[in-house]
Amino acid sequence: MKRGPTIDDVAKEAGVSRQTVSRAINNMTGISATTRERIMTIVDELGYRPNRLAQGMASKRSLTIGLIITDVTNPAHANVSRGIQDCAQSNNYNVFIRNTDSNKQNELEALNSFVSEGVDGIVLVGPRHTIDEIMNFADRTLPIVVVHRYIKAPYVASILADVVGATKKALEYLFGAGHRSIGLITRLGNLDNSNHLQGYKQAYQSRELTYSPDWVIQAERTLAGGYKGTQRLLSLNPEMTAIITYNDLMAIGAMKACSDMGRCVPDSVAIMGFDDIALSSYVTPSLSTIRFNGYEVGRVAMERLLDMVARPDVIFSPTLLDIELVIRDSTNAIK
Amino acid sequence: MKRGPTIDDVAKEAGVSRQTVSRAINNMTGISATTRERIMTIVDELGYRPNRLAQGMASKRSLTIGLIITDVTNPAHANVSRGIQDCAQSNNYNVFIRNTDSNKQNELEALNSFVSEGVDGIVLVGPRHTIDEIMNFADRTLPIVVVHRYIKAPYVASILADVVGATKKALEYLFGAGHRSIGLITRLGNLDNSNHLQGYKQAYQSRELTYSPDWVIQAERTLAGGYKGTQRLLSLNPEMTAIITYNDLMAIGAMKACSDMGRCVPDSVAIMGFDDIALSSYVTPSLSTIRFNGYEVGRVAMERLLDMVARPDVIFSPTLLDIELVIRDSTNAIK
DNA sequence: CATCTTCAAGTGAACGCTCACGTTATTTAT
């Protein structure tokens, strides 16, 4: 494989020192406009492109960040990832991606790999590690932005959507439509910090209504999880008139389950998702959901990370992004 | 930010030379088992991790590849991307991603960026550039694997699914079910090399049936594109009984359009997609489609790229992957 | 016993760039 020209080749051709070429290509001061132009012409002629590895070595800035995410294949996360990538790219940064499949061990390996790969910072989406573990890690190494989790600590910033508030809003809407027996299908795992569950409980409490523990179940965060969860929920509680799920994928699985069980959506059961992924408006009936702008979350997260890289001393407070209710055809008033 | 220990720290601690440590961590020969173990213990104690940038500089292998793809947010491509990432990761490689949004200029920039970022190879999914342009680029720089396009040239390998054959199979199936007026909604752009169109034509020809040029239309490769395309197709040709689309997303848009136009799927119009993305089995009615295993394609592409990196002299011939018909509820026999 | 081989380890250079200075001319202030 041929090797491209180096900065020395350009310098020799232009009859200047290496450093002057560096000044030209990096838009630094201490160089006259004329020589800069002359050098840039030669850069173009030779097709010279600075070697990122060498730049990284010398400057201790690799212009690379690491993204740790459960699965890029998941439509909800794909948008976050795209938001991060676009923001990174327009800032001349590159992104390494590592999928964890929600496995803590994978997450740890990703974290360590990124350190050895010399990334300038890490975005951690929906981490499995505890806040303390992350803080401890960040403290001794790199700026980290955590997405979907509230963390207030130096070296760690957090960007998240106001899930508690949005879930409350959704339940308020269903209450208003006459629903009283509303099921919640949430994710597996420990629910102590579950924003969905908190919003659910708070909504019932603030209306002074009661809910049965049977109405809250846990399932995998997939189409199949939503399907099975709904079967379980509706056979245990046939009187249920509405279901709210952890994400749109599960909601679509839920709609399928209703259809297979002969329960019409929305007349017999109202379904509400969460995420507003692209296809939610294209399923039949179209899905009511909570719009979570993943792209925007990703973009903001990346911007925050760049801030942290640029000013490591500043402590940034967590950012809460608004969430909006999107009412379509899968929910309607009880007749 | 603290800096981690370097190879020299390990060497000093172990009382050996830098090179010996290098031999130990890279599993090279020329070192005794005892000293290797001793060094590895110290590596663990100090938490030493080799610096990838420095390794890349010295060895001219960055252990990084570049992935150029239209949009990671697209479910079909997401799987390819995940297959590539997983294969890369298990081979200790990292992946840079660049989204082009099907824009040729973006593609070119991505290509050039990757060169300057010192990647060891590039995977190009569904390139916009011509074969000649890609060959020319590859010839002077890096090994490239092209996905979804047939290329036979040194330095360029190609991995693709047998779309022509699969499309023929799909039409054969629809013919067998009694359909004669079958619409094709394909992508925008020049169709001279369109595999879908070729398969479509060949199928009609081999059955000695004729089709009207009106039956083939072009639309954006999105849910909305499928929706609009179907509206156009069905209002122009109300007699049409089946539609086959460029991808599942468009097919789901098509189903929505049928529903909005009062045409029942599958009784009035049969719909067949392409890709078998996860949700296709969860829409109602579930979507008949052509299973294109994106993950596998990605995995094979990455493996091929690693082969090329390891043995730059070998010329690899294109790989055709099988595609399978998946019949669900959105297609059935004419009554 | 002299020589040859083998294995373990060390040495210096190189990779391509940036950083912190150093140098020289040219302008501005006093």
Added chain:
DNA sequence: ATAAATAACGTGAGCGTTCACTTGAAGATG
């Protein structure tokens, strides 16, 4: 007229590795 400041460039070192060589000691061979 002289000192001081500024602009435009150059110099050497260093970033953390690997690579091509060299060295040294132990064992094998005749």
